[in-house]
Amino acid sequence: MNYHYDLTGVPDWAKSQETQAAFPNVQADLSTAKSATTTLVQTKDAWQVSTE
Numbered sequence: 001m002n003y004h005y006d007l008t009g010v011p012d013w014a015k016s017q018e019t020q021a022a023f024p025n026v027q028a029d030l031s032t033a034k035s036a037t038t039t040l041v042q043t044k045d046a047w048q049v050s051t052e
Contacts, residue, residue, distance in 0.1 A: 004035045 007030055013019055020027045039050040 001040050002035060002037050004033055006033050 010030055014026060015030065039052075040047045041050045
């Protein structure tokens with residue numbers, strides 16, 4: 001399964017220049033939409049994210 005997500009409700013301290021200088025990937029992580037992939041497994045009751 002592929003999915004896309006945006007980070008919302010990010011606290012002000014994460015947007016500060018000090019935080020972004022200390023953690024350079026924070027700025028990139030906050031500026032663009034992200035995508036990821038996971039595997040879902042159908043169980044008897046529901047779909048669950050695979051841990052394997």
